[in-house]
Amino acid sequence: MDNLGFLFAANVFVWGGIVYYVYTLKQRNRALEKDLDLLKETLSKEG
Amino acid sequence: MNLFLSQITAIVWKDFVTELKTRELFSAMFIFALLVILIFIFSVNLSIVKASEVGPGILWVAFLFSGTLGLNRSFVLEKENGCLMGLMLAPADRTAIYFGKLISNFVFLTVMELFILPLFMIFFNIDLLEHLLPLLLVIFLGTLGFCALGTLLSSLASNLKTREIMLPILLYPLLVPIVIGVVRMTGQILAGEPLSEMMNWIGLTASFDIIYIGVSIMTIDHILEE
């Protein structure tokens, strides 16, 4: 039986999904950190 | 304890008086259930499918859909004018409020179901009379489970912006076990099987009822808090 196509598709979904999820998480955290730093900077300048 | 019971009665009485005056809830639920049944009759070819095979499913879908309508309406009435807050300010246990709403929801839904049954019998040419008692037991168990969980979740959903949409989304996945159970039991009853053949389903539905009433008692404090 040759079902390599199915196996390949499943792998793409799983590993692609995981990598994408980790990537978006990291990206979001980085953006939030940047926001936080910016906010702190603005506040320290004002105060 | 005495006050607890009289508070429950007061809530049920209040819901009944409101309903007798407006007749909004019952008529809406009844007509909606009827429409659901009709839509299914049009979408299922009854000359191919046996009525007794699709009948139970259609009946319960009608009950659950119109029951959801009723649950939504019942808590919208409580939210209007901030009545729920007035209720929560009374020296009443949260569980009294839960049981009051549970009982009135349960009674409204059961009465509606009893009105739908004869119509169902006529539309599907199924003789329900000979199986009436076991059927009533199944309806009791199923409706109780639906209302136990439904009252909890509709009190929760009533505080959301999109309560009409969120109630079914929250409620239906959790109701799957009960739906499978009651539809299967109704089918078996209509096929003439005795109740002893479906003890596992009865046990499942009954324990569902008990566990969800229990969970509601334990968590309603956290939901009915401003």
Added chain:
Amino acid sequence: MMNPDAVEEKQEEGNVLIWLTGFALLVAMIGIFIYVPTERTEGVIQRIMYFHVPCAWLSFFAFFVVFICSILFLWKKDREWDIYAHASAGIGVVFCSLVLITGPIWARPIWGAWWVWDARLTSTLILWLIYVAYLMLRAQSDAGSMRARYAAVLGIVGFLNIPFIHFSVLWWRTFHPQPKVITNEGIGKGMDSSMLATLGLSLCAFTLLYFLLMGERVRQEKLKDEIDRLKREKLYSS
């Protein structure tokens, strides 16, 4: 809120976890594609199992964490538990989705149909719906103790439903033949030791992955909270 040393320490811990998880996943991949022998009756497609089952395990574990954190939240009323429950539910739904995607891909060549109303697949679908509803509930309500309490109640109710779903779906399908790959006796039956070892390795790697993701998700929520707090306290004027 957090002192800088603690943050740094946490980041270091996080880095160790990243390398550990990456390494474990790599080893598991080697196991899955090179080491483990091809199953006789099903062929290569059976290799899906080595990540299909861990995904299922991970999502189930995540939902269990939601349940525990929900109870702890209602007990302690601490935002910390709310964050954990939220993060875990999100991860659980992601991996539950992966199970629901890989399941049909596995089923198609073996059973000849994309979807079979098999007890496990059906339960997974219902579980997925419950926790998607959980996330929707969170998205629908404003931040605050109400959202946390409601979500906690749903987290408890949803998990308690699992046994009911399991039995109802099982009995619902009794008269259908049980699919032979996943039988009632469990997954371990009829597998040789190398297969079990690979599966075990993969399970470990995915569990590590869960903790890695949890760390990231929790950090995300805490960052959001911190930004919120600063805006609220310092930029109140509006």
Added chain:
Amino acid sequence: MVENPKPDPSVIEVRQLRKEFGVLKAVDGVSFDLKRGEFLSIFGPNGAGKTTLIKILTGLTRPSSGTARVAGYEVEEGIPEMRREIGVISHSPALYADLTPMENLIFFGKMYGLEHPQESALAVLEDVGLAPRRHDRVRTFSRGMLQRLSIARAILHDPSILFLDEPFTGLDIHASNVLKEHLQTLHNKKRTILMTTHDVSCGLEMCDKVALQVMGRFAFFEDVKDIDKENFEALYFDAVRNNQFTMGIRPH
């Protein structure tokens, strides 16, 4: 103003009350005492946490820390006995629109476990002057009548303490004057009253104590005698602004 002949114990005692969740701080360390028969007005801008304070004191929500005693009962547990001693009037009337005033009040009477709900309901309806309309549906009532009816609901079980949460919201001048008269009568009957409002023009003339809540905290809590009534508005805005400065906003 009523002078108390002997020092009464405080009927409301609040110590370091806090209600916070994560980053949200609704009530942030409030302490005060209120004696029997006193009338406290809490002023403050929207979102200052006045409503949350009332919700804690009426047992609708639990504080995160601190203690509050109302009528001698700890409110943290929200015990029923405490609820019998309090009445609440807010901007939403908490009345069932499809029922008549009588039915509403009988229902709430039963919830409070009154022995003669019918008689009590009739009596309070007479008090607020709504007896002639006791059999009309509440839905047909005007905003002012609803507010009077909600006074009737709040005093149905003869509570010794009244909480008023923004009671003037949505009332026209005539209706708020009627409400003020009613409040004056209730106050004269030696009921303790705690009222919140964001409206500087309402409530100052009736009260004994004045508090200003900003960002969850009390900016001041004074006897009304010590307040310059003429310039209260200026005082109010100053206090609101100053408190925001201390929270980190620099004056420009």
